Amino acid sequence: MAVLDTILTKYIDAAEQIDPIKCVGHVTKVQGLLIESRGPQAIIGEVCRIHAPKGRGIIRAEVVGLRGETVQLMAYDETTGIEVGNRVVSTGELLSVPVSNKLLGRVLDSLGKPTDGKGDIEAPLYYPAQADPPNPLKRKRITERIVTGVRAIDGLLPIGKGQRMGIFAGSGVGKSTLLGMIARNTSADVNVVALIGERGREVNDFIANDLGPEGLARSVIVVSPSSAPPLSRLRGAYVATAVAEYFRDQGLDVMLLFDSVTRFARAQREIGLAIGEPPATRGYPPSVFDSMPKLLERCGTSDKGTITGFYTILVDGDDMDEPIADTVRGILDGHMVLSRRLAERYHYPAIDILASVSRLGPVVAGPVTKKAGGYLRRLMATYAEAEDLIDVGAYKPGSNPAIDEAIAKKSAIDAFLIQAVEERTSIKDTLQAMGNLANMQIPDEELGQYS
16 A cells, blocks of 8 residues: 555656646746746746746746747846756736735735734735726826825925825935835825835834834835845835735725835836847836836825825936936926935925925915915025025125015024924924914914814
8 A cells, every 4th residue: 555655646746747737838048137938828927936946946936028939037036046947837827915904014025925024914815016007087186185294295395195296316315214204294094115125224224213113003114125136126116006005995095105216217127128128218228117107107096095105216416307207207296306405404304395396285285375385485486596695795685675584584494394303293283383484374274174
């Protein structure tokens, strides 16, 4: 009987190796990021398993291109251990992420798996990582304000529920800190934070310092660090968006904090160039500019809930017209520019109000609030135009009443805009303070509208 069992086991193992149900191919070439195989029959985006028993066991990869009978794949992890002849088995599935309310307070990797050491997450429902944006005709109009808890934003750059804002900045001017302030103080029900291409050290710093325990408790963090392969960084962006879509579909107001679109675009560039796409604008292949609207348009309103998005864009050399910044600015519903000049003056958050705009601000702000905000903007613009004269002592007080008023209120406006990281300001206090600066009384119906 033991002999019979041995023989049967041998044939069972052989049948499993053949795997007649799934399509099977074999690795023919590994070059840089790209893995080529003959077979299996698969579609773009399909997840495959590469069997590399000598070094790694099973490595998950995704189909990124098809060329004749050759299937082009990229691994979600390192390619160490893969060799010519390794079996490639198609799963027949696209990448999906397990979702549930138990994701709150957890840190996930680019495939939606927990990485915080707190155990597995019970999530019986799966959402596709890549999905179509909501039907434009089923999107609700944006008419309600969402509170960020940052005076400069709530006062002078009002944001609507479902609006998408870009944060444009060079390195080291406070992008992550600003995102942390929003995450802690926002009126949104849930935060989803995507840290794409960040340095490993900065991930822990953001969670511990910028976000804090209070912010983490109602947040889901998706991390794909700079050391991860480009496909992993790319898919991390889609996984974070899918998690936000899950909570939106529960009828909640979701805040999606995405850092950064630039690193997402660079990951797509690495993939595109690896599979043979021609470089176009400043070395970016066409797929980069095709992928960005598909990702960013998934954020917004639906017939169930909302996703309000803040997307950071790294501007090399503070060049606001570089290709990624220019493309994103045309997709989003407004932008905030973080000024290195303000940061050097220790003016935080370093938001350049005059260079920033919220396209839906006039829709979600009350009439008196809009009037007060416009008045402060005019004062700031007047001061900026005369600043050189003022700094060198060439301006004579009394020459221009508008400049005199701008000078008189400069310190008070700066005090209103500067906010400590740990400082919490209600929307009522923000609007009242702005009204006082503008010598206007904000009516109670506008003050209580967002409480």
